[in-house]
Every structure is written in C-alpha cells, then in structure tokens.
Amino acid sequence: MKETAEDEAVRNRTYRVVADELRGFIERFETLVEEKAAIGDQQKAVMAEAKARGYDTKALRRLIALRKRHAEDIAEEEAVLQLYREALGM
Incomplete structure (x- = not known):
C-alpha cells in the first residue's frame, strides 16, 4: 500500500508529538538530577557545619x-x- 501525502502528514505530526513528549520527560528528569545534586551539596554543608561545631x-x-x-x-x-x-x- 502506497503512502499518500495525507498519511505522511499524519505520521509526521505523530512523530513530532512523540518527540516533544519524550523530550519533556528527559528534560524533567535532567532537572530532577540537578536538584538532587544541589540537595546533596546542601546536606554536605549541613554536616560540615555540624562537624565544625564539634558534633x-x-x-x-x-x-x-x-x-x-x-x-x-x-x-x-x-x-x-x-x-x-x-x-x-x-
């Protein structure tokens, strides 16, 4: 079966939507990784402060x-x- 121009347009829209959704998941995950690293740094700072105070x-x-x-x-x-x-x- 031969693909028509309309079929191709639907396929392109579908791929575009899937790609946008996929990109959204990846970007959200990357943001969480960055936030997690920042929280880890804050935890280290708290422990360093506690250690400096003799705990x-x-x-x-x-x-x-x-x-x-x-x-x-x-x-x-x-x-x-x-x-x-x-x-x-x-």
Whole structure:
C-alpha cells in the first residue's frame, strides 16, 4: 500500500508529538538530577557545619537513619544486639 501525502502528514505530526513528549520527560528528569545534586551539596554543608561545631557526624547520620525507622524495629534490633553482646561477654 502506497503512502499518500495525507498519511505522511499524519505520521509526521505523530512523530513530532512523540518527540516533544519524550523530550519533556528527559528534560524533567535532567532537572530532577540537578536538584538532587544541589540537595546533596546542601546536606554536605549541613554536616560540615555540624562537624565544625564539634558534633560527631557519624553519630548524627546514625540518628537520622534511626528517625526514619519505626520504634518497634529499632527496639527489636537493639534487643538482638544486646543478646549478642551478652553472648560474647561484651
């Protein structure tokens, strides 16, 4: 079947729409990557400031991770750790 001029015009419009949509997704993703990098830099700056003021940043990161978890999960993990410490005589 031979493609008519009208068929070609429809195909071109379809490709143009798909390309525009695809470009939109890619640009949105790239923007998010840039924002994520900027946030990472801000997080590093906060930790550097805390360290400069004498805080243990390793402990701060541990506290931040703990705050994301449920209290029951933390209690269970700490109970297991205590049991293991006792078994090892620590």
